[in-house]
Structures are given as structure tokens and as C-alpha cells.
Amino acid sequence: MSDLAQTGVYPASAEFVAKAHVDAKAYDEMYAASIKNPEAFWAEHGKRIDWIRPYTKVKNSTFDYGKVDIKWFEDGTLNVSANCIDRHVAARGNQTAIIFEPDDPLSHEAQHITYAQLLEQTSRMANVLKANGIGKGDRVVLYLPMIPEAAYAMLACARIGAIHSVVFAGFSPDALANRINDSEAKAVITADFAPRGGRKTPLKSNTDKALFDCSEKVKCFVVKHTGDQTTWIADRDVDMKAEMAAASPYCPYAEMNAEDPLFILYTSGSTGRPKGVVHTSGGYLVYASMTQQITFDYHDGDVFWCTADVGWVTGHSYIIYGPLANGATTVMFEGVPTYPDAGRFWAVCEKHKVNQFYTAPTAIRALMGQGPEWVEKYDLSSLKLLGSVGEPINPEAWNWYNTHVGKGKCPIVDTFWQTETGGHMLTPLPGAIPTKPGSATKPFFGVQPVILDPATAEIKSETATDGVLCIADSWPGQMRTLWGDHERFQEAYFAQYRGYYFTGDGCRRDEDGYYWITGRVDDVINVSGHRMGTAEVESALVAHEKVAEAAVVGYPHAIKGQGIYAYVTLMNDVEPSDALRKELVAWVRTEIGPIASPDLIQWAPGLPKTRSGKIMRRILRKIAENDYGALGDTSTLADPSVVDELIENRMNRA
């Protein structure tokens, strides 16, 4: 770690602090209040959204293994879509809710969708869903580009009480089918094609392939977005735009309980298949909206841009639900940072006068490599604040972001959180907490981080310490369960450290009480800010007929943060070759999606196993990191000689 990361402290300017929602004194008081009496704190802040029937109960939760149960505002009723749209229409019906920025700025115009238009389009789509038999509690899978219809679809489901599950458009037909089946979805909403970086992903044809493996009752709504021709299955496929045009422009919203599920979002875990994280309505919305306003110091009239995809939780909380619940103007970007050229992010910031910009370190590193001239070309004077999410931000990327994008005047909020947490957990509040590059700094209101000793599970109470990061008590944005598998929920998050929610991350706390995330301590890797379970990639590899065994680990990668390193043992009679390497990469892409492509494949005639047959991943990680000098104790291996062979033929000689 560079000196800067250890010593640099960056307070916001006095001018920024003067206007901020929360300053240092307010943070200390509010944080203390939120921990001392969470009931009273959240009873007050729960009022930031509109309730149909106000809650009288606030918090009801236990982290006790065996009976984990989490409820917030449990007797309140509301509608999330009404909170994100209807309640703003009277005062700001003509204000832009969503700025849609298309993939190709030369052939397509940006669109400004007002709150009044958002109400009409969402209503029309909700009416189409209803007319096709979708109602409260039904699951609807969304497999869409980053287009306004993705927002309408999420809000239309919320409006009628259906539960959406967005599947990132980069996932393969197989991955899509698994999610449709696991959630027992009644319908999929997709588009003809997803344009990205000038190329088109055939979403409809991927959906056709996926639906071969699903119940024939699943309906398929298709948004004709690019207008390119696709197959059409009469009786099953519905032309979404045509039906919307014919539907009624208003749809009443359903009264939902605070604890009714709002969405399921599949994410990777350390074992087995992706987990269906369930978020409910009331607590999630309170938390997403409060963090959007306070972490980003969002003020009325600001233009907020989160560059994530709605296929990830960041897009759920900080493109759609948080900003819209606050009556904000939120940018939805269909494209990629490098198309038509490496100045695209900054061109969009200039064009739409973006005030808060939120992206991932991997994007910053990729753009950094293209040189600062791409940034300097644009007028970025509208920017007031920058954000980072997805992985620790390295000091070099932080410096570049601060200097070239923020011009040294924008606080950078490094937000640590997870699909499971619904919103920010550790983050600077920009007017209150001076930042240190690489540190997610302090907990948000209501969040009680604890650092435990991984071996003894004891709390490490000294200020400066390190260990694994757990959370001691519930907060409103927390996931409630895994879809259909409360057992697995408890096993994954509450079994290892009894009485705590376990994040899966390692963490250090410095002498100032600042938290520094050190990365996952389980078999989850973080590739370009996307979570990937090594077990998922392994099971895709072994599903190939030429593969006998596979072990996958992460290794440091200059742009992606972590790359995917696969050790593959081939079937007896199969010859290794570069062609086979390519074949296996292509295979994983079709099994999971391009984000899971192995970067390096090493042929491994044998894998280091204990005498009981357990693969020693610690050793494989070290070799992949090109750090094989300190392999530790290898004496428990069944055949220690395989290690020398693996070192000899290692692929990462960086």
C-alpha cells in the first residue's frame, strides 16, 4: 500500500460542508441515536416515504442461528411504485425523472422522461401485465437492455405487487433458464436486441433458448427496441410496446405490506448455484432512498448518474428505487465507457450536466489507461461529488479520479455494500467524514460493524485491528431470506459467526476508526466489480466432456481487479492444446456468460489435495498470484510433487 493510502486525509471544502445534508456534528449525533435506540431512529426516518397504513411496529429481528427472522415496519402498508412516481406528480410532474442516454449518441437522441410520463408508461405496462394474468406475488423475470422499459417494468411489477427478478443481459440462456426456474416465474420481459458498444446481443433469441428448458406456461413479453427481426411464437410472445399503446394510461396501485417481497436478485455465493436474494418493500425503500440522498448529498434539482446496470443491485438501489423515491433526476445509460470513444462518460456528464457521478474502480482503471486527454476535453464543472463501488479503490485510480475528473474539488464517496445489504453499509458522508483513499471510512446510520477474529469468532475491540467483517444488528435495507430456502440463508450468513450477519469480507480498522475492506475471505471473486462464485465457474468447466476436474481461483488483474484463473485436469485420453483452451473459454461463456470467462487456464495433470481429497485452494491461489515462495505447509498433501509441476507451468508470470 502506498504512503498516500496510509496518510492522505481529504476533508470536503467548507463550501461543500456548508450545504451538506449532514455535517460532522450531525453525523455523530445521528449515528449515536441510531445505535442507542434504533426503534426511535427508524420510526422517524421511516416517514420519509409515504405509507398507506402507517406502521406502529418498527423493528422486529433476531440474528440467532436457527431462528433468524427480520422484519421492519411490519404492520405498515405502502406501494413502492406510488412512492417512486405518483407522490411526485403533483409537485413535479414536468420534472425529468429519467434521462435515457442511448448506446449510440450519433444515431439516437437522449430522452427526457418526466414524472408524469413515467406514471403513464409504468401504468400502461402494469395494465398489460395484469391483462395477461400477472398479479400479486407472481414472479416476473426481466432480461432487458438499459432502456426506459427496464425502469417501467420494475415499477410496473411493484405497482401490481408482482416480484421482479432482473437478470443481467450479459448472462447466457442457461443462466437465464436457471433463474426463471428457480423463481418459478410466470413471465419474462425481454427485448429483441440489446445494443452495447455498437454491438447487439440477441436477447430474444437467448430467451427462446432459455424457455426451451422452462415450463411452457411462461409468457414472453418482447420490447421491440432495435426493431430488428426476431422469431415470434404466437400464443406465447406478446408485443409489449403495441399492447402498451392499446392499454389504459392509468393503473391503480396495489396496497402491499412492508414485508411483501419487492424483488429477487440472484447473486453468486461461495458454494453451489446462485442465491436468490429477497428484498422486501418498506425497509428496502426507506434505506435505498435515505442512502441515495445522504451519501451522495443529493439535492432537489440535481442530476444523478449511477453507471451500473439494472441487472445488479447497484442499479436497483441507485438508478431506480433510491433516486426515484427521492423525486430525483436519474440517468440511465445504455452504453459502455469506451464507445464511441474513451471520452463517453465525460461527454455524457457534460451533456446532461451531471452533479453526482457513481461508478466502479474497474471502469476508472480502464479509462485511466487511455490517458487524461479524454477527460480534459469536456466541461465537468457541474460535478459536485464522485462515488465508487464494487471493490476497494486502489490509490492510483483514486488519485486519477480525484485529479482529472473531480479537479480536486469533489468529495469521493467509496461505498462498501452488497446485494444482500440493499444499500450502503460503510461510506463517507461527504460533508461529515474526511476521506482516506481506499477506505470506505465509517458506518451509515443504523449499521453496527464488528471485526471478529476468524479463528475464535471473538470480537476484536481494539480500535486498530483486523479480521472478518460482521454486522451486529439488523438495518432496514437488509435482505430477508433466500428465495425458497430460508435454511440456506441462515447457513450462508449466520452460521459461521453466531449472532452476527457475516459479510464474507475481510476488514481492517485503523487508529481513527476507519474501515478498510481487504477483500473476500470466501470463494467469491470480484471480477470487474462483478461477483463470481469460483464454484459456479468450476461446475461449468466440469460439465464439458473433455474436463475431468477443475479448480478456479482469483488472481490480481490490473484492470479487472481480479481475473479468473482455472486449473483444469483433462480426461485421460485428451491432449491439451491452445485450441482446447479457447474451446473451454467459449464453453464457459455459453454456460454462464462473458463475465465468467477464464482469463488463464493452466493444464493441471494433478491438483494439490489433502489425503481426504480436499483441494487445497490456498496453494492454488498462491501459484495463481505468482507468489509461490511462501506456500506454507504442504506436508498434508497426498502427493506434494503436483505442486512443483503446477509452479513449473504457471500461467501468470507477471
Ligand code: WTA
Ligand atoms: C465488494 C455490490 C471494497 C465486497 C454493491 C462485497 C467492495 C462485494 C466495495 C459485494 C467497496 C463492494 N470496497 N469492496 N466500496 N463495494 N465491494 O453483491 O467484496 O455485487 O462483499 O454488491 O463487493 O458485491 P455485490
